[in-house]
Amino acid sequence: MNSETHQYQFKNIGEIEQIIQWINREYSFLCLTSGNEHQYPQGTFPNQILAGNTAIEADELWTSKGQNIAGIISYDFKNQLENLQSENPAWINVPDLTFFKSEIKIRWESDSIFSTVEIPESVWKEKVALSQSEKVTISPLTSRESYLENFKKVQNEIIEGNTYEMNYCISFEGKTSHFDPILAFFDLMKLSPMPFSALFKAKSKYLISASPERFLKKSGNQLIAQPIKGTAKRGHTNDEDERNKSNLLHSEKEQAENLMITDLMRNDLSKVSETGSVNVPELFGIYSFPKVHQMITTVSSQLKTNTTFREIIEATFPMGSMTGAPKIKTMEIIDQIENFTRGWFSGTLMLIDENGDFDSSVIIRSIISDLEKNKLYFGVGSAITIDADPNAEYEECLLKASAILEVLSGK
Template identity: 50%
Template sequence: MDRKTYLSKVNELREHIARGDIYEVNFCQEFFAENAAINPYEVYLNLNKLSPTPFSGFFKLHGKYILSASPERFLCKRGEQLISQPIKGTAKRSHNQIEDELIKTALKNNLKEQAENVMIVDLVRNDLTKSAIRGTVKVNELFGIYSFPQVHQMISTVSCRMNPELHPVEAIANTFPMGSMTGAPKVRAMELIEETECSRRGIYSGAFGYFDPEGDFDFNVVIRSILYNEEKKYLSFQVGGAITFASSAEAEYEECMLKASAMIKTLKGPH
């Protein structure tokens, strides 16, 4: 998708918001290469070195790979607690420490980013009620600012006590796909994503993680991730952002490029 197409599609989505079809939608674009030959594990290590994140992971299934530098937790279960930590709100880092702190403060106080974040927090609260003991859903942290090598992120934490009659897999089914990668209301946002995006997402904006023997689990959101099909020699990654009525198409495009920067640097390799 070239820049002009991207800007036009974002403005088309803003028209849907103006009409009241949705409040917010996560719109993504794909970067890809055909006939690509890489050493997946080496690329993963380089990506992880350039962009270390708490939910990174290397996943291989036959000849298909996910090389993930994800900063986002989709859902985890710890005992009777379910915890989700949606990310909405991004700002670039600065090498100048004083400027970097100012950027961080500006992100924390940015009303547009807060509006994006709180819409998804409400959606996650709603999703968790399907798995929760009544009255236990709560927001543990709203608009927390966390810093990663390339970006500052606004992350909120929502939790509940899980209904003991539910199987852990049902808790995942009740919240999937995650609100931070779809929008609000979720189903209408997904329909518009299907109509507007130029590529199918595949595993991108899905999740991978683990279950332990006690039934606890932890799953990430597959973002900031390189996907590689060894047999077809097809390499791709996608980036996106939340579109609200207050969004500027140009600013959203720049945010996409910022999110793509670590993956592009990793694939280009040292010069």
């Protein structure tokens, strides 16, 4: 990719909206990411746009070097890694791997926009709509009653010793006619700006993501995982907010959920790391976002010499926070109890640098849309343990869905 040779004054986020509308017309693939100025351990996604017209096939992805790449690994890639299958219906069909070569890169900071191509003068004169105009009618695929019934099934699996903790997810689906994913993305950023926010396009399919969670980050021979387990709502007053935060920090239930997934991630990282190098720099860290407080743990390790990108993914995917433990058996139960194919939801969005370093998010708090089929869906979930309360877990799912529902309803 060419070095950044064009610099422009950065005035406000509206200019990024103008640029992305232009990019969307010109390129089949794009990936806009933003960290929204969050102070997050090990940093956030960069404020940048990558775009291109060339998809990367699987064989090339695993051996690709010397170029910027962006893409998504679908949750159902698990079926290629283990003896698993997903027979539930898919509202939107997506490939297991969707990656593209970046032909241009645009990034922005406090007062400047840098681009590897010249941005046409006409772009700055474009008028950008204020918000997503179409109100989308959303239907939950799982009723509250069905959720509570399935909750009991999961706890029975725990009693039988088949799983210790399972991330049970439900889906919301909608049909559209004039849905604009770009406007919806910026609406979602106003409501829920996150450290791993992203807008991803692959031809007619779009991901609109307000993810708070990192999957993996590779810097040189260091590997970082940051599973989230533990959620509390924000308070209406400072006192209530601090009380909710403290309750989350000291909750034995939330700590137990977090620790199970932390141990799972430590085990996954150990498969590709130097013996004795896996450690936990921060356990049960509490971080606050617009709608929720989250309990986040950081696990790090030193990679074995000559470990490949494919070996890292095969050892760690899917992320334990979206499956539960033990991972393989729990994924079998997920396919039996859930009633939809997850697809991009609970997969990972990845940014891969020319030197092979990468960063990636967990695809949660995200809308997946297909403009060709006039459809969209999103999933939400929570961890079920033997001590979990079904009504509280269902309310947690609705809390996680609240910002997306607000965007799609136009409220």
